[in-house]
Amino acid sequence: MADTAIRTKDQTPTIEGMAEGMAKPAGALDARLAALNLPQQGGFSARARQDALGRLRAMGLPGPRDEYWRYTDPRGFNAPVPQALPIPHADETPLFDGLDKLTLVFVDGAFDEAASDDLALDGVEIATLAQADTVGSWAADLYGVLESAGQTPVKRPFAALNTAAARDGVLIRVTRTPSRPIHVVHRRGATDADAMWHHVIRVEQGAELTLLETGMSGARSNGVIEVDVARGGKFHHVASKRAVDPKVGISHVFARIASQAQFKSFTLSVNGTVMRNEAVIDIAGDDAVAHIAAAVLGDGEQAPFHHDDTVFITHGAERCESRQVFKKVLKNGATGVFQGKILVKPGAQKTDGYQISQALLLDERSQFLAKPELEIYADDVKCSHGSTTGAIDDEALFYLRSRGVPRERAIVFLVLSFLADALAEVEDEGLRDRIYERLDVWLTLNAVH
C-alpha cells in the first residue's frame, strides 16, 4: 500500500460485474503481420522497427474486452487485409486549394514525387522516410521513440504496428520558421490498399511550423505522426479527413512539448465507417501549451458511421496549459466516441487543464459514448472537464424560424454554432473561414429534415 508511484489501469473493464481480461485472438497477430510484408532490411529505422515488433508481440492485438477499445470494435483493424473499396470520384475542390503552401502528395501512404512540389523550403529540411532510410537522417533519434514512450500506461498496438511496418512518410525538421505551410495530401490508389505512413517532425528552438493535412488513403489506413517541439517552438496542425466511402482508419499523434513550446491541433472529420484518432501528448517542459480539438460530422445513412477520438494528455511540468475541445454532430444512427484523459504528474503544479466533449444527436438512433477522465497527483492545479449530450435546442430553432430563417438553414446555423468552440482552436483566421465555408456547404447538401 505504501506505494506512491503512478498507477494507471486502463487495460481492463471498469464497471463491476463485467467480465475481465484482454482476449488475444490466437494467431490473429501472426496473420496480420504475415499479410503486411514487413520491410526486411532498413537503414536508420531498422532498430526501431525491430523494437516496435517486439512491443507489438508483447502486447498483442486488442480484443473485444480490452478496456481501451470499450466503445470501438477493433476487428476492422485486426483483420489481416482490408475490405476492398472502389476509388471514389473526387468532385469538390480540395479544402486548401489556392493557398500558398508546399504540397506533398502520398498515394496510399507512398510518396508521389511527380505530384508533389519540390522539397525545398527555407529553414526546413524535408525528406521522405523511404529515401532517407537508406542514407540516414536526424530522425533516427525520434523514429519510434515518442511512439514507444506513448505505450505507457496504455497500450497502442496499431501505433507499434505502424512503426514496424510503415514504409514511407515525411521527415520534417524546422530550424527557422518557413514562409509557408506544408500541406500533406493523401490520395487513394489501389482499391484494396492497406495504407500506412509515418511522419516525423521536429520543430527546433523558437521555430514555427504549420502542417496541413487533407484527404484519405487506402481502403484501410494507419498513420502515425511523431512531433517533437523544442523550447519555444510552435507547431500547428490542421487536418481535414473526409471519407465518402465506408473506410476504416486509425491515426496516432505522439507529441512531446518542451518548455514554452506550443502544440495546436485541429481535425475536421466527416464520415468513414470506423475512424479512430488517438493523440498522446506529453507536456514535458514548464510553461508549455497543448491544445487539441476536433469537429466531427457523422452521417450513418450510406454506411455505418463510427468515430472515436481518444486523447491522453500528460502534464509533467509546471504552469502548463492543456485544452481538449471535441464536438460531434451525429445523425442516421451514427456513433461518436470520446475518451479523453488528463494526467497531472506529481509536481506538475499550476497546471491548467480543460476538457470538453459534446455531442449533438440529430436523430433517435445516433449515440454518443464518452469517458472523460482526470488523474491528478498535484494539489495546486486547475482541471475541469465537462461532457454534454443532447438534441438541437428547440427554443433556438423556434427563435430562428420566427425570424424567417427556413428550418433547414436554421439547423445549419445551430450546428455551425455548436461546432464554433472547436473551430476557434484553428488559429489562422483564413484557414478557419475556409473550414466554415466548407462545413456550410456539406451541411446544406446533407440537410437534416
Added chain:
Amino acid sequence: MNATIDLDVREGVDRETVETVQNMGSYKYGWDTEIEMDYAPKGLNEDIVRLISQKNDEPEWMLDWRLEAFRRWQTMTEPRWAMLNYPVIDYQDQYYYARPKSMEIKPRSLDEVDPKLLATYEKLGIPLKEQMILAGVEGAEDAPAEGRRVAVDAVFDSVSVGTTFKDELAKAGVIFCSISEAIREHPDLVKKYLGSVVPQSDNFFATLNSAVFSDGSFVYVPKGVKCPMELSTYFRINAENTGQFERTLIIADQGSYVSYLEGCTAPKRDTNQLHAAVVEIVILQDAEVKYSTVQNWFPGDENGKGGIYNFVTKRADCREARAKVMWTQVETGSAITWKYPSCILRGDESQGEFYSIAIANNWQQADTGTKMIHLGKNTRSRIVSKGISAGHAQNTYRGLVSMHPRATNSRNYTQCDSLLIGDKCGAHTVPYIEVKNTSSRVEHEATTSKVDDDQLFYCRSRGMDEEEAVALVVNGFCREVLQALPMEFAMEAQSLVAISLEGSVG
C-alpha cells in the same frame, strides 16, 4: 480541532477543512471487545458454505443457492481495474464465520443478549434499548419522540445480535429483521427478491458474498405504508482475521416509503480484514427508499498498516413507474474502498440520486461512485460527488451514466469535485457516459464554479459576491447530505460540516 498541520495549505483551501480531515486520521472506534467466539475452520470450501447455511438453520433451497454461487465464484477472477493497489488477497487465510459463543442459542429478546455485546454498541453510541436516547447527540432529548426513534439491527461479526422496535414495526406491517431470520420466516419474499437485483453471478465479490453471507438485514415495507421510523443496521467487525459478509435486502412495495441507515466500524488491527457486502433494494411503483451510509471501517494506521478491505456491491432497482431511490454516502473509513451504489431506472419516470462525500487520508485508497442505468422513459438521475484526498491517499470517482434507446426524455446531471490536501495524494475521475437516444440530456461537470445557477442567483441577489455565493452553495450541499444522515452519526456529521470544497481542482 488542534491537530498540528505541517503542510503548506495552498491559497483557496479552507483551513478548517484541512484540520477536520486531518483529525479524521485518528480513529475513535479502534478498541475491541474481549468476548469468546466460535469460529468456522479457516479457509473456504463447500463445507464452509454448508456450515454457514447450517448455523443459520437454512432451508435446502438456500444452501443450493449458496453452493451454486460458490461454484461460480471458483471460476471467476478478482477484478483489478479499479485504481487500487493492494497485495493479493489469500481467500483461504480468512475465517468466514465468527459468532460470539453467547449467541449459540439465539436470545429471544435483547434482555437475553450478553451484556458485553450490548456494552459494545453502547460504547459506539448505538441505542439497542428502545427507550434509549441517542448517545452524544446534543438536543436529542428535546427532539419529539417520533423524530428520534430509530430501529436498529445490530450485526456483530457474522451474526445479528438483535433488532429493536420489531413489534412496533410489525403493527405497521413492516418486516424488519435479520436476513437469516427472514430466510426462515419469510421464505417466499426472500425467494422472490434475493438475487433479483444483484444476481449470484454479478461480480467476483458479490458472488463470494452470495456463497458465504452470514447475516445482514431484511426489510419489507408493504403497499402504501410509510415506515413509522427510520431503520438502521450497525455493522461491527470485532474478530481478528475474519471477513464480514453481510447481505441486505430491502423491498419497498407500491406507494411505500422507508429511510434506511447503515453504519460500520472495526477495531484497530495490524492485518487487513475483508468485508464484502451486498445490498439489494427493490422499489415498486410510487415507492421511495432513502439509503444512507456512514462508512467508517478502520482505515489502517498512519503508516498504512491494517485496515478493512471494503468490496461492496449496492444496487437499487426502481422496478416500476415513479419509483425513487436516494443513496447518500459518507465514506471516511476502510483501507481500500471498492463501492458503486447504483440505480437501475427501469420504471418510467423513476428517479435515482447519488450523493457522496469520500474522504481518504493517510494511505487510504477509495475507488467509488455510482451507475445510473436509464431504461425507462422520462427517468431522472442526479449525481453529486465530493472527493477529498489527504496524506498519501488516492481517491477515485468512477461512474456510469447510461441512457438506453428506450429511455427517451430522460435527464442526468452529474457533478464531481475533488480536493487535494498536500502534494503526495491523488484525485481521479473516471466517468462513463453512454447516450443512446436523442431526447435525453446528459450533463457532466467537474468544477466548483458550476454550482446551480438559480441558487447562485438567489445568493447574489441578496448581496453576496460570486465567491461567497459559490462557497455557500457548496457547503450547503455538504450540510444537506449530512443532515440526511441518521442521528447515530450526528457526531461525525457535526465534524464533517466543517468540510468545504473550496479550492477544488475539478
